[in-house]
Amino acid sequence: MSLPYRRDVDGLRAIAVLFVIGFHYFPSAFPGGFVGVDVFFVISGFLITGLIRQDIAADRFSIAQFYGRRIRRIFPALILVLLVALGMGFLFMLPDAFRTLGLNVAASAGFVANIALWLQQDYFAQSAEFNPLLHIWSLGVEEQFYLVWPLILMMLAVRRSAIPVAVGLAGLSFVVNVVQSGNDPVSAFFLPFSRFWELGAGAVLALLHARAGRPVLEREWAGWVGLLLLAVAMVVIDRDRAFPGWWALLPVAGATLLIAAGENARPNRVFLSQPALVYIGLISYPLYLWHWLLLVFARIIRFQKEPTFIMSIGLILAAGVLAHLTYRFVERPIRSAGRLSPKAVSLAAVLAVGGGLGLVVYAKEGLLDRFPHEIQKRMMTTEKESEDAHVCRYDVDVRPSPQCEGEGPAGAPLALVWGDSHAFHLIAGLRALQQERQDFRLARYISFACAPMVDAVASRPRYCNDANAFARQKIELLRPDTVILAARWSAYDGTRGYALLNEERLTRTLEWLKTIGVQHIVVIGQFPHWKLAPSVIPLRDFQFSIFNRPALTEKMPEWDSAYLDVPAFAAEKMVRHVATAEGATFISPAATLCDGDRCLITVPDSGGLPISRDDGHLTPAASTFFIARNASVIRPEYRKETPPR
Numbered sequence: 001m002s003l004p005y006r007r008d009v010d011g012l013r014a015i016a017v018l019f020v021i022g023f024h025y026f027p028s029a030f031p032g033g034f035v036g037v038d039v040f041f042v043i044s045g046f047l048i049t050g051l052i053r054q055d056i057a058a059d060r061f062s063i064a065q066f067y068g069r070r071i072r073r074i075f076p077a078l079i080l081v082l083l084v085a086l087g088m089g090f091l092f093m094l095p096d097a098f099r100t101l102g103l104n105v106a107a108s109a110g111f112v113a114n115i116a117l118w119l120q121q122d123y124f125a126q127s128a129e130f131n132p133l134l135h136i137w138s139l140g141v142e143e144q145f146y147l148v149w150p151l152i153l154m155m156l157a158v159r160r161s162a163i164p165v166a167v168g169l170a171g172l173s174f175v176v177n178v179v180q181s182g183n184d185p186v187s188a189f190f191l192p193f194s195r196f197w198e199l200g201a202g203a204v205l206a207l208l209h210a211r212a213g214r215p216v217l218e219r220e221w222a223g224w225v226g227l228l229l230l231a232v233a234m235v236v237i238d239r240d241r242a243f244p245g246w247w248a249l250l251p252v253a254g255a256t257l258l259i260a261a262g263e264n265a266r267p268n269r270v271f272l273s274q275p276a277l278v279y280i281g282l283i284s285y286p287l288y289l290w291h292w293l294l295l296v297f298a299r300i301i302r303f304q305k306e307p308t309f310i311m312s313i314g315l316i317l318a319a320g321v322l323a324h325l326t327y328r329f330v331e332r333p334i335r336s337a338g339r340l341s342p343k344a345v346s347l348a349a350v351l352a353v354g355g356g357l358g359l360v361v362y363a364k365e366g367l368l369d370r371f372p373h374e375i376q377k378r379m380m381t382t383e384k385e386s387e388d389a390h391v392c393r394y395d396v397d398v399r400p401s402p403q404c405e406g407e408g409p410a411g412a413p414l415a416l417v418w419g420d421s422h423a424f425h426l427i428a429g430l431r432a433l434q435q436e437r438q439d440f441r442l443a444r445y446i447s448f449a450c451a452p453m454v455d456a457v458a459s460r461p462r463y464c465n466d467a468n469a470f471a472r473q474k475i476e477l478l479r480p481d482t483v484i485l486a487a488r489w490s491a492y493d494g495t496r497g498y499a500l501l502n503e504e505r506l507t508r509t510l511e512w513l514k515t516i517g518v519q520h521i522v523v524i525g526q527f528p529h530w531k532l533a534p535s536v537i538p539l540r541d542f543q544f545s546i547f548n549r550p551a552l553t554e555k556m557p558e559w560d561s562a563y564l565d566v567p568a569f570a571a572e573k574m575v576r577h578v579a580t581a582e583g584a585t586f587i588s589p590a591a592t593l594c595d596g597d598r599c600l601i602t603v604p605d606s607g608g609l610p611i612s613r614d615d616g617h618l619t620p621a622a623s624t625f626f627i628a629r630n631a632s633v634i635r636p637e638y639r640k641e642t643p644p645r
Helices: 007-025 033-057 063-092 095-109 113-119 134-155 159-183 185-190 196-212 220-236 246-261 266-272 275-282 284-301 309-336 340-363 373-379 427-437 464-478 503-515 566-581 589-593 620-634
Strands: 414-419 441-446 482-486 520-524 585-587 598-600
Touching: 007 033, 007 220, 007 246, 007 266, 007 275, 007 284, 007 309, 033 134, 033 196, 033 220, 033 246, 063 095, 063 134, 063 284, 063 309, 063 340, 095 113, 095 134, 095 340, 113 134, 113 185, 134 159, 134 196, 134 284, 159 185, 159 196, 159 246, 196 246, 220 246, 220 266, 246 266, 275 284, 284 309, 414 427, 414 464, 427 441, 427 620, 441 464, 503 520, 503 566, 520 566, 566 585, 585 589, 585 620, 589 598, 589 620
Parallel strands: 414 441, 414 482, 482 520, 520 585
Antiparallel strands: none
């Protein structure tokens, strides 16, 4: 089961993996390097479809043989990387992160990593930059494609019907991709059917190649245009584009043209067939697996600091060495020698064991017992939000339930919270205040990453305009006595690249609230933003490794300034000015949580509970503390002291 070897295709593999490595290590220099994955998809569709078609034509194709060969090709390096990830996670990861890693190991072993990542896309989810197995999503898409595509080709054993069916399926997948990229970019990026057209492009090319008996273009211009399209894709596309969408046509068309040009076209013969590129292409699969794992653990060990340029070069070289060793001593021996069936079964069993280990780590809450008691106490950070708080969140497929319209004593004044995740983290404190006083009702309408405003001008996420329209409808219907506006203002004022909310739009929002009869408007300012999560800051001098456990001070520090993102507070100036001008009550979180150039990282009198779970969202204990300190100005009836500045 083989096809004529093409050195230029391995060279194209090298370009793809170098694009991806460039994007991950030097994103400013390679903004669109992630399109290398799309190039991989085209190559995979071309090569695997060619092999399947050849065997079907010779009447020797076997599903068992096909999957057995896929197992021997994919599993060895994947097993090694997953086990190393678990080992590194055991040594260096905090329990929450290690627990998530365990789940991702299990998902990767089951080739559903793309679906697991899609399900994890929550505003509070661990940052993708610290997920060691983030890149395994592409393997999930490929293997899901190969669950169905060989069966389709078998049913279409007559080659003349295979090409139109392949074109039709690829076209349908492309349409789904364009529609999903506009409505739900996360689904379009991770879910398989919006990606199948990229593998389908390679599949169609393989079928056309087989029918013609040669590369379908064999023109110099096809190779040059293909290279140009890849270069344009790498420069023009960036993470802010709705991707894949229409933009993915650039790398897919570029890769397709290069393969179609044939190995004798000058760009393919002179450039892609260079020995260095060809060898990088040969080890591209383990290189792809290793490079991201090393980068993420470098960030984790350095407490979320990016590696320096020299360190990055060293990590890339280390990934290359590991890829060479993996290819030489793991991949090639397993692929080339011995009987197919026993090896495939053994590899599948080992991968299943690795996935099982991941599930154990997940079930055991990230193995908290790895750490001394003092550390365990600190890491038992984050009491979980009550489940009913989430039912009041507006999302793509979620609408707030009726209980969000107001809980509390019948007839009591209604306070309504409107905003993004920085409004959501106030709910725990407000509910505690409500349960203590029993003299107001609480409603809430939350949309993560959506600024609360009356204008429908949000371009992303796409559901924000609908969410705000829904909240405005409910506010008009419920006529609350108090509306509390809260948001991560620094995300919307243009200082962080997303200019959405300005004085004019915020003024119109407050004026609209007054127009419909809201008696009391409370605007919460900018919460402290951190470069390193406060739950981790006190432990920054503690090496998270079983090999090095220095003594800890008995009392955790309460304040920090070194990791405080001071520029984020600049967003509060505009919000304060508008709120004051419109007669709203303004509460500055800095007045409660900060003292000069330092801010709290531990909730006072809590026994060491952190103020924030991540880079700025309050823990439930911190939310309760913040609301209690500002209860006197949240509603006029509670005004008993001078409001915070």
